[in-house]
Amino acid sequence: MRDKQHLKLSKNQALVYEALSQASKPVGAYDLLDQLKAHGLKAPLQIYRALESLIELKVVHRLESLNAWTTCCDADHDSAPIFVICDDCGDVKEHIDTGLNRSIEKISKRSGFTAERPIVEIHGRCGDCSPKTN
Amino acid sequence: MRDKQHLKLSKNQALVYEALSQASKPVGAYDLLDQLKAHGLKAPLQIYRALESLIELKVVHRLESLNAWTTCCDADHDSAPIFVICDDCGDVKEHIDTGLNRSIEKISKRSGFTAERPIVEIHGRCGDCSPKTN
DNA sequence: AAATTAATGTTATAAAGTTACCTTGTTAGC
């Protein structure tokens, strides 16, 4: 998505999107709720509804293995996002790799499967937190 | 794991493993609990603990995007498992693909990352449930 | 048999997500 700036978001959508943008890592729904209580939000559903629509707009992703959400990187992606997650510092980076996406297609087609929503989340240690021995 | 048969499991581990083996799809923790109440299990924690140890023994996998667990296929895998999940009939197949695993390694190494737990779960439609038009 | 470690049992609680129902805004057609 190139023109996030030009998206017309509703009040709740904008609040949730802003909060996610400013975070340095993925944020959980109840954390978002806590933050946004100051802006008048009161119930989980308000958060979940905003998240759902932001995902539909393709400006937010859900991280399945973290139960958390993050803004989409700017890459114009037709291919599926790949998340690289540091279990030490919590940093998450979004990558696009067409090679990996091709492998996924090949694997699924091989068994007559139609891939609609590939989830790739790689847990480990980032460079900064890397295995002590180095 | 080649010799699941030779594993010495505790009572609860064996019950949970049996239940998962007999299921045709991944099963949630509370479903397992319901089934195993007949065998005397009473609390969620008994299930979660058994699952945790079975995962450590590498005979069970957790499907992050389903909040459910399934037995590991027999493949002797050093590489990460790839799950292909039909959102229609619920069928899940475990694949091993060293090519995809190499891509994951490449992507992570490129950014100085050490991959420890790659999660790949591909949602879509299996051959039998495939897009209506065919 | 004592020591150590692995597995269990139970209660209570936390965290994540959904259902149901009703109200308010916005927009389009008349």
Next chain:
DNA sequence: GCTAACAAGGTAACTTTATAACATTAATTT
């Protein structure tokens, strides 16, 4: 301008998923 139709929002209650805390029992090692 009125109103039908629809999208977005508000609120409460509830379900589902997962853990914490603490006490007990079984198995294994020395």
